[in-house]
Amino acid sequence: GAVVSQHPSWVICKSGTSVKIECRSLDFQATTMFWYRQFPKQSLMLMATSNEGSKATYEQGVEKDKFLINHASLTLSTLTVTSAHPEDSSFYICRLTGTSDEQYFGPGTRLTVT
Amino acid sequence: EDKVVQSPLSLVVHEGDTVTLNCSYEVTNFRSLLWYKQEKKAPTFLFMLTSSGIEKKSGRLSSILDKKELFSILNITATQTGDSAVYLCAVLIQGAQKLVFGQGTRLTINP
Numbered sequence: 221g222a223v224v225s226q227h228p229s230w231v232i233c234k235s236g237t238s239v240k241i242e243c244r245s246l247d248f249q250a251t252t253m254f255w256y257r258q259f260p261k262q263s264l265m266l267m268a269t270s271n272e273g274s275k276a277t278y279e280q281g282v283e284k285d286k287f288l289i290n291h292a293s294l295t296l297s298t299l300t301v302t303s304a305h306p307e308d309s310s311f312y313i314c315r316l317t318g319t320s321d322e323q324y325f326g327p328g329t330r331l332t333v334t
Numbered sequence: 335e336d337k338v339v340q341s342p343l344s345l346v347v348h349e350g351d352t353v354t355l356n357c358s359y360e361v362t363n364f365r366s367l368l369w370y371k372q373e374k375k376a377p378t379f380l381f382m383l384t385s386s387g388i389e390k391k392s393g394r395l396s397s398i399l400d401k402k403e404l405f406s407i408l409n410i411t412a413t414q415t416g417d418s419a420v421y422l423c424a425v426l427i428q429g430a431q432k433l434v435f436g437q438g439t440r441l442t443i444n445p
Contacts, residue, residue, distance in 0.1 A: 252431055254432070254433070256435075261440075262437070262438075263422060263435045263436060263438045264377070264422070264433075264435045266432065266433070266434070266435075269432065313376050317431045323431070323433075325376040325377060326376060327375050327376050328375050328376045
C-alpha cells in the first residue's frame with residue numbers, strides 16, 4: 221500500500237491562531253483528496269473534497285473561509301484552520317483516492333485549541 | 335441525504351464470545367460497503383463488499399452484504415481483548431468516491 225503522512229501528527233495552538241495541516245503521499249498519485257474530522261467518541265464526518273488543481277467542494281455546514289484547502293499537486297494537500305477556536309479541537313484525517321479503487325487514509329492530526 | 339446507521343453503538347462482551355455488528359444504509363448511487371477498525375489513530379481497512387450474499391472472511395472476522403435489504407453484518411468469533419476498538423461501517427458512493435460513515439460501534443472485550 222501507499223505511504224501517506226500527515227504533519228503535524230499533534231498540535232496545540234492558542235485561540236485565534238491559524239494552523240496548517242499537510243497530507244502527503246510518498247508513492248501514490250491522489251487525484252482526489254478528502255478531509256474528515258472526528259470529534260471524541262464520534263464518527264468521521266466529511267468536511268470537503270478536493271481534486272488536484274481545482275477548488276475544494278465543502279459539505280453543508282463547513283465554512284470554506286475557515287477551513288482552507290489546497291490540493292496543489294497529486295501528492296500534497298493542505299488544510300488550514302484559520303482563527304481556530306476551542307470547538308475546532310478535533311482529529312483531522314485525510315483520505316486519498318486515485319484512478320483505480322485504491323484508497324488510503326492518512327494517520328491523522330490531533331488539533332487542540334486552547 | 336445519504337445515511338449509514340450502525341447498531342449497537344456500544345457492546346461489552348467477554349473474551350471468547352461471538353459478536354455481530356450491524357450496519358444499514360440508505361444512499362443514492364451505492365458502490366460498495368466497507369468495514370474499518372479504529373483504535374487510537376486512523377481507521378484500518380477490514381473488508382470491502384460490493385456483491386450481495388458473498389461472505390468475506392479474514393481469520394475470525396467475516397462480513398456479508400444484503401443489497402436488497404440494504405444492510406451488512408460484521409461477525410467476530412472467539413473474541414480477544416485485542417479486538418476492542420471502534421468498528422466503522424462506510425458506504426462508498428459511485429462516481430464521487432465519497433465515503434459516508436456510520437456512527438461506529440464501540441466494542442469492548444473483557445478478559
